Amino acid sequence: xAGVIQSPRHEVTExxxxxTLRCKPISGHNSLFWYRQTMMRGLELLIYFNNNVPIDDSGxxxxxxxxxxxxxxxxxxxxxxxxxxxxxxxxxxxxQGSVVHEAFFGQGTRLTVV
Amino acid sequence: GDSVTQxxxxxTLSEEAFLTINCTYTATGYPSLFWYVQYPGEGxxxxxxxxxxxxxxxxxxxxxxxxxxxxxxxLEKxxxxxxxxxxxxxxxxDGSNxxKLIFGQGTTLQVKP
Numbered sequence: 001x002a003g004v005i006q007s008p009r010h011e012v013t014e015x016x017x018x019x020t021l022r023c024k025p026i027s028g029h030n031s032l033f034w035y036r037q038t039m040m041r042g043l044e045l046l047i048y049f050n051n052n053v054p055i056d057d058s059g060x061x062x063x064x065x066x067x068x069x070x071x072x073x074x075x076x077x078x079x080x081x082x083x084x085x086x087x088x089x090x091x092x093x094x095x096q097g098s099v100v101h102e103a104f105f106g107q108g109t110r111l112t113v114v
Numbered sequence: 115g116d117s118v119t120q121x122x123x124x125x126t127l128s129e130e131a132f133l134t135i136n137c138t139y140t141a142t143g144y145p146s147l148f149w150y151v152q153y154p155g156e157g158x159x160x161x162x163x164x165x166x167x168x169x170x171x172x173x174x175x176x177x178x179x180x181x182x183x184x185x186x187x188x189l190e191k192x193x194x195x196x197x198x199x200x201x202x203x204x205x206x207x208d209g210s211n212x213x214k215l216i217f218g219q220g221t222t223l224q225v226k227p
Contacts, residue, residue, distance in 0.1 A: 004157075033215055042219035043158075043203060056214055091157055099213030100146045100165040105157030 006092050006106035013113055018080040021109045024073055025094030033093040033103060034067055034077050043091075049075065082113045116141045120204050120218035127194055127225050135189040135202055135221045137178075143209030147171075147180050147187040152201040152220070161189075161202070194225045 005024040013019050025032050033048040047057040052069045060067070064083070069075040079086055089110050093103040121136040139145065146165045150158040162171035167182035176191045187204060204218040 031213060035217075043217040045214070045216055048214060050213075093158075093215075095213070095215070099207040099209065099215075100163070102148065102160040102163060103215055105159065107157050 004092055004094050004104050004106035006090075006109050008109060009107060010110045011112070013082055013111070015083055015113055016081045017113075018078065019082045019086075019111060019113075021077040021090050021092075021111070023075045023077075023092030023106060025075070025092070026096070026104055027073065029094035029096045029104075030072070031095040031103070032069060032075050033095075034075070035091040035093065037089045037091060037108070038087075046077070079111075082111075084113045087111055087113050116145070116206060116208050116214065116216055118204050118206055118216060118218035120202075120221050122219070122221070123201075124222040124224055127223070129196055129225055129227050130193045131225075133189070133191040133194045133198075133223070135204075135223070137187045137189065137204035137218060139185050139187065139204075139206050141185075141206055141208060145206040145208050147178070148205040148207070149176070149178055149187070149189050150203040150205060150217070152203065154200075158203060194223070196225045196227055199223055199225045 007022045034046040036044045046059045047067045049069045067077045089108045091108045093105045095103040117140045148163045149161040151161045152158045162173040164171040164180035170179045178189045201220045201222050203220045207213045207215045
């Protein structure tokens with residue numbers, strides 16, 4: 001298995017532009033997590049899905065952020081409009097089955113908003 | 115809500131020194147506990163886990179014991195190597211069916227030769 005695949009690996013965009021981050025979880029995994037990592041705030045859980053259904057989006061910073069999971073093999077995190085303070089590394093992770101199992105992380109997308 | 119607190123870093127040690135990174139948690143129910151490691155430029159990967167009280171997780175010389183009475187899951191290694199330099203994250207997965215997975219702030223470990 002290729003693991004969790006995120007794209008793009010790096011994204012540089014101008015303030016005000018729309019940004020879409022993509023994630024392909026490991027086949028057969030039924031939970032998917034989006035995290036944001038910054039030096040100041042560490043690793044923050046933004047949203048997670050079980051069986052394609054959003055379970056908890058309380059970590060989404062504000063209405064500019066949205067996430068979807070239209071099927072079991074694809075998820076997107078969208079920021080519209082983007083701001084410089086959104087600059088961070090965004091990770092997607094997936095997990096199979098119950099809570100005792102490990103989550104597998106993608107390589108992350110480094111977003112820079114200028 | 116559930117939370118994880120780790121000791122602040124960075125932690126700087128000489129090779130072959132003993133390592134302890136403290137982790138405490140707050141959770142309702144019976145969470146599963148994890149340690150993940152992140153090497154530069156990479157995503158997180160599982161180091162070890164424990165799923166119930168008094169369980170000990172171990173891997174690559176690292177160990178951690180699930181202590182329900184002190185709500186702790188401290189990471190230890192008897193003799194660190196330069197290659198252990200990385201960021202270490204303590205995490206919990208709550209005991210509900212949905213399994214929200216949350217992380218501590220991370221602790222940077224630097225091992226010098």
